[in-house]
Each structure stands twice: as structure tokens, then as C-alpha cells.
Amino acid sequence: MDDEKRLLIEVTEELQSLADTSLQNVLWDKRSIYKIPASVTALNNTAYMPQTVSFGPYHHGEDHLKPMEEHKQRALTYYLNRGGRRLQAVVESLNDEIQVLKNSYDMLGESWKDDKNKFLQLMILDGCFMMEIIRLASHSLDGYAANDPIFSSHGRLYIAPYIRRDMLLLENQLPMLVLYKLFALESNGAQDEEFVNQLVLNFCYPNAPVSKLDKSLHVLDLYRKSLILEDPARKMRLPRVTGGLLNDVNDIFRSATEINDAGIQFKKGKTKSLRGISFHIGVLELPVIVVDVATEATFLNLIAFERLHVGAGNEVTSYVFFMNSIIDNERDVALLHSRGIIQNAIGSDTAVVELFNSLSKDIAMDPDSSLRLVNMQVNAFCQMPWNEWRANLIHTYFRNPWALLSVIAAFILFALTGAHTVYSIIPYYNSNYSTLPFSPTGLAAPPPLPPPHPPRTPPRWKSKKP
Incomplete structure (x- = not known):
């Protein structure tokens, strides 16, 4: 019985020490x-x-x-x-x-x-x-x-x-x-x-x-x-929300090419801060990023620090998630490179795609991140009827060179058919027009002008011989 009491006391003291988390909280800080x-x-x-x-x-x-x-x-x-x-x-x-x-x-x-x-x-x-x-x-x-x-x-x-x-x-x-x-x-x-x-x-x-x-x-x-240092003179442009417009927008992420097809222009940001992503009046502004051999290791360690250090924030993680969402294939990298947003120092566009894919494994965007708001603005713009029709037209007919050639050939054929029809009607119209008693305006046609008289030559007088 004494052994049982001693064991009970020891367990109680040990649990009591574990329950006292004040020292542990200090160490965590x-x-x-x-x-x-x-x-x-x-x-x-x-x-x-x-x-x-x-x-x-x-x-x-x-x-x-x-x-x-x-x-x-x-x-x-x-x-x-x-x-x-x-x-x-x-x-x-x-x-x-x-x-x-x-x-x-x-x-x-x-x-x-x-x-x-x-x-x-x-x-x-x-x-x-x-x-x-x-x-x-x-x-x-x-x-x-x-x-x-x-x-x-x-x-x-x-x-x-x-x-x-x-x-x-x-x-x-x-x-x-x-x-x-x-x-x-x-x-x-x-x-x-x-x-x-x-x-x-x-x-x-x-x-x-x-x-x-x-x-x-x-x-x-x-x-x-x-x-992530934000320029105090530069504040994020917030969307003008009327009638809960953004509440009805889905939360999907579109690739850079799809965004561009809908009429949104990409612009190189004036700031190097990763928080300098904004959308305003059809323009998506992104900071410049230099992709080199050290980019992968640096971003992975930044993401790990945000994951492990409570209170560090999630700005880098959200940025990587956003960039990976808009970079789906080589065309997206080429588009962002042409706008001066991605400076590729590791070789092919495929390598950049694989880089962002590796960076974004097992990460998610914070629901309260400002980039989620930017994505909702982009989706709202893309879902406007005219922009959606424009994107579908480009994707269906102008992305594939054979489809584009088919459209051009159909247009040329239509133009030639129309020209042939017009030239076929003109002779028939002209022949019928000359027999009408009235002009096409419904008024009486003027009488035809008399044909011109041939010029009269003066008579030649013959002189009489005496």
C-alpha cells in the first residue's frame, strides 16, 4: 500500500509539473x-x-x-x-x-x-x-x-x-x-x-x-x-464593392494566360515588396522576381520559418501560393517574362514552372490574406460577360494555329462568296433598271433626252455658167 501511495504521489507531482506551462510559454517566446x-x-x-x-x-x-x-x-x-x-x-x-x-x-x-x-x-x-x-x-x-x-x-x-x-x-x-x-x-x-x-x-x-x-x-x-516591406506611401487599392458583388465570385485561381485572355493586362510593379500585388481597372500589378539557383532554397526556408515561428506571419507563403496558381505552364512564364515580372536566370521556362510547383507543395493561402482579395477581384473581372466571351473566343480559335487558319480561310471564303454574289446581281439590276417607267425612288422618270442631231453641212452652191 505504501508503494502505491508513493507511486501515486510521484505521478501527481510529475503531472503537476507538466501542467505548469508558464515556464514553457516563456521559452517558446x-x-x-x-x-x-x-x-x-x-x-x-x-x-x-x-x-x-x-x-x-x-x-x-x-x-x-x-x-x-x-x-x-x-x-x-x-x-x-x-x-x-x-x-x-x-x-x-x-x-x-x-x-x-x-x-x-x-x-x-x-x-x-x-x-x-x-x-x-x-x-x-x-x-x-x-x-x-x-x-x-x-x-x-x-x-x-x-x-x-x-x-x-x-x-x-x-x-x-x-x-x-x-x-x-x-x-x-x-x-x-x-x-x-x-x-x-x-x-x-x-x-x-x-x-x-x-x-x-x-x-x-x-x-x-x-x-x-x-x-x-x-x-x-x-x-x-x-x-515584405511595404511602402507607406503606397496603399493597396481596395475594390469598390456594390451589392455584395465579390460575395458571388468563386475562389478559383486562373493562370496568367487565362487572365490575359480575359483582357487583364500585367504590369511590372514599382516596388520590390512581395506585398506589392494589386489589381485596378483591368491591370494586375506584380513585383519583379529574379529566379536563380538559390531561389528555391531561400523560399523554402522562408516558408519553413513562417510555418514554425508563431507570429512570424504568412506573407511569403501566400505570395508563393499565388504565383504558383497563375503559373501553370511555359506560356504563363513567357508572358510574365515579356512583361518584365519574371527575370529567368535558371534556363528554360519549364524550369521556372517546376520551381514554383516544388515551392508550393503542402502549403495553402491564408483565408485572410490580401492576395485572396486580389484573386476575387480578378475573377470578378473575368466573369463579366464580354470578358468571358473574349477569353473563350481567344482560347477556342486563336490559341491553336490550325483553328486560326480555319477561321481566316472561312472569312476569306465568305468574302469571296459575297463578292461573287454582288457581281452577279449588278448586270441583272442594270438591265431591269433601264425598263422601269419610274425611278427607284418612286418618282416619275424624266423623259429620255433626244439623240443629238448630226451637224448639218452647209449646201454647196453651184455657180451657173453664163
Whole structure:
């Protein structure tokens, strides 16, 4: 009986501790870097794996990433020598935030949790390496060795693009707090968080809109904010709804070609924000997107971050879903490319179609997304009788070249038949017209004019002979 009571007490205490979720809620608020579930990575495992360099603990020490570790140590040397600072100051600065940095990771291994020095060393080496890399985009190469394989013009051209790709992977993130601390030490506190944000964007997103961004969680979060940054002077045009017009519109998505057949024109947006999609008076405006070899991995990790981080939003996911809906085949890509909306840097139009198909697997649009409203506006325009008839006519007769030739041949035959009929009637009409006593207007026909008299020649007088 005593054993039963003891077991009951232990179970009760354990359940009580599990029921107390206040501490767990606090930890949830601090987490921002996640291990992506196997159900997601199974669709495209390589898109979530770093190929050149590791940042943070999740992929540290993997064999194919070890060659970059020696360059991290040299980056620390560059950082310390440039400002003449001591390593001890760096250690003390980050040591004050060690628990905050640990809490940023959703699934931190026990070895990293228990070994404080090991984790702190990782943050310092990875942070200094990342800081030196992003300086390549906006600073001169003074202070670096001319033959440095990474921190040189050679590295900026050949290595930096691969590092940039790995910096935008969700499992390969460093807390932005590390960069904020390192830059503050370098400038004695003169460089604020906004300066660091802009420096990072200059490397990850050249020509990004210059605007004040809030403190970010990590590089991927900062990059996402820059993609969806909305111009405050540009507000979305809302539809003029009368009599519940949009309530009667179906929620299907049409391809770009079908939309264009209905009379809607595509226009390149003036903003680079993914939220810059709008429809107004028969014009669908879309932001420019550059499709290259890193597009798939970047968007997949942005979608994964929105899926795993509560409160992140769903703007990127909704954008990808919308673009995949209007891109059904190569003709749609060619149409958007001709309007300057898609800049294809990966080859064929088919590759772009396959890219968006892969991005949109297992995702859905938020019912409250502004893009759903845009789609309803487009459908309302396409379902107008004249626009629907126009689309059917183009699709039936002008999409197929043989059907088009048949229409042209039928028109020519009809024209020739009409001309033949007209020329057949004219002689008969003219012959009957001359016998009518009345003119075609119903009035008496004027009498015919007398024929002209032949000219009279004067008589020749003959002279009489005397």
C-alpha cells in the first residue's frame, strides 16, 4: 500500500509539473531558430542543408563543412587586429547573453547546453566570420591579405554567393544579437542596430529598399522583413464593392494566360515588396522576381520559418501560393517574362514552372490574406460577360494555329462568296433598271433626252455658167 501511495504521489507531482506551462510559454517566446521536421525536409532535403559553411550548432562539425573552420579562426584574427581590441572583451560581452543565445535554439543538443565554453566559442567564431563576410559587400578590402581565398576580391566573386545561400537557411542561423554585440564592440557603441541591419542586407539583398526595420531575430528574419516591406506611401487599392458583388465570385485561381485572355493586362510593379500585388481597372500589378539557383532554397526556408515561428506571419507563403496558381505552364512564364515580372536566370521556362510547383507543395493561402482579395477581384473581372466571351473566343480559335487558319480561310471564303454574289446581281439590276417607267425612288422618270442631231453641212452652191 505504501508503494502505491508513493507511486501515486510521484505521478501527481510529475503531472503537476507538466501542467505548469508558464515556464514553457516563456521559452517558446524566445525560440527563433528551429530544426525543420522530417516531414518537411523529406520533400527536398538538400534545400535545407548548408553546402559551404555552418553557422550555429545544428550542422557544426559535419565533414563537408569542416574545410571552412580554419577560415573562421582567421576571421577572428582580422576582427581583433582591425580595432586593436582584446579577445577577453569579446568573451565578456557575449557571456552576459549566453542564456539568451541558448534559448534562441529550439532543439539544442545536451553537449551544447552543458558545455558553456564550447557554446560561447562557437558563437564568437561563427559571429566574427559572418561579420567579416558581410563587410565584403560594402567595405574596401584594406586589412586583408591580397591572396586570401575568402576575404578578398577572389572570395567576393567565387565564394561569397555560396556563403550567402547558406546564411539564409533556417537551421543555419545565428542570433542577430551576436552581430549586434560584435559591431557595438568594434565601434565602441557608435553603430546601432539599424546600421547592422543595413550592412547585412547589403550582402544578402543588394539594392534592398532603405527603410528602418525593427530588431530582427536572425539573418533570415531580417531578409524576410525586407522582402515584405511595404511602402507607406503606397496603399493597396481596395475594390469598390456594390451589392455584395465579390460575395458571388468563386475562389478559383486562373493562370496568367487565362487572365490575359480575359483582357487583364500585367504590369511590372514599382516596388520590390512581395506585398506589392494589386489589381485596378483591368491591370494586375506584380513585383519583379529574379529566379536563380538559390531561389528555391531561400523560399523554402522562408516558408519553413513562417510555418514554425508563431507570429512570424504568412506573407511569403501566400505570395508563393499565388504565383504558383497563375503559373501553370511555359506560356504563363513567357508572358510574365515579356512583361518584365519574371527575370529567368535558371534556363528554360519549364524550369521556372517546376520551381514554383516544388515551392508550393503542402502549403495553402491564408483565408485572410490580401492576395485572396486580389484573386476575387480578378475573377470578378473575368466573369463579366464580354470578358468571358473574349477569353473563350481567344482560347477556342486563336490559341491553336490550325483553328486560326480555319477561321481566316472561312472569312476569306465568305468574302469571296459575297463578292461573287454582288457581281452577279449588278448586270441583272442594270438591265431591269433601264425598263422601269419610274425611278427607284418612286418618282416619275424624266423623259429620255433626244439623240443629238448630226451637224448639218452647209449646201454647196453651184455657180451657173453664163
